[in-house]
Amino acid sequence: MTMNTTIRKLPTNVLGKDYIVGDLHGCIDLLERLLDEVQFNPERDRLFSVGDLIDRGPDSLACLQLLTKPWCYAVQGNHESMLLNFFLPYLQNHYLDNLDDVNDTNFIWNGGDWVERYFMLDQHSMTLEFDQSLLLVADLPLMWIIGEGEQRFHVIHAELLKPEFNYTKTQVWLDSDIDQWLAQHIIPSETEEGIYWSRTLMSQSSKKRLPALQAGLSFTFCGHTYAPKPRQVLSHVCVDTGAYLTIKSRSNLNGRGYGLTLFDVKNECYISASYQQSDVLWCDFPLVRPTH
Ligand SMILES: [Mn+2]
Helix, strand or coil: CCCCCCEEEECCCCCCCEEEECCCCCCHHHHHHHHHHCCCCCCCCEEEECCCCCCCCCCHHHHHHHHHCCCEEECCCHHHHHHHHHHHHHHHHCCCCCHHHHCCCHHHHCCHHHHHHHEEHHHCEECHHHHHHHHHHHCCCCEEEECCHHHCEEECCCCCECCCCCCCCCCECCHHHHHHHHHHCCCCHHHHHHHHHCCCCCCCCCCCCCCCCCCCCCEEEECCCCCCCCEEECCEEECCCCHHHHCCCCHHHCCCCCCEEEEECCCCEEEEECCCCCCCEEEECCCCCCCC
């Protein structure tokens, strides 16, 4: 169930920089380190979140409160979708009998247990600050389109795959399809869920090699499927590098890679911060463009 099926558009940022942040999952402190490092200017710069702001990490509510900032834009991830499904009866009735009644849902098992902190049993409701954030989540679009022509890019949570995708005949949605969705204010229902759930392109288990570039599709920043570093597949640029994984020391995370990634669209580079390193890592990431 999705509360909001909209697709929204913004002009190119001619004054400042646009940054894309990977799946936050509550890791607000890593984001603060990164914004400090790039000297983020809230007057001129913009921050785009690929969704999954909540669950698993230390402070999900603080991540949702980013949505009150005029410089922050986000899309709905599958975790926000699960949150909305979980609270759908509450959004309609403004009454919560008991959180335990719904504790067997996927939402709680996937890291949503943080919401229990904001439950007020005696009033059969959530706290005011939680309610305010929940309404902001319900208003999130599934996709942002930014700019025109060569400057254009998109922000989604997962992938822009057509339902009939297979590896021999590449089928991803193109700018022309997306422009139609925008004009009609709707994303086709058979596509909508894939935009925040699909892992076909980014799945590490996939042995098939797909080209970086898809003609006709502008750069599309996404998250959802983590890897040690960002990567480009069919014009999708996945910036989820598993921020929450670095909370606990894990042997397979030794060495650089993993953490929270902040991508600078204009300069085609990114920085990443992890709970296991005190310094941040800067890397160039030249996007693959069509050759003329
Ligand atoms: Mn996700």
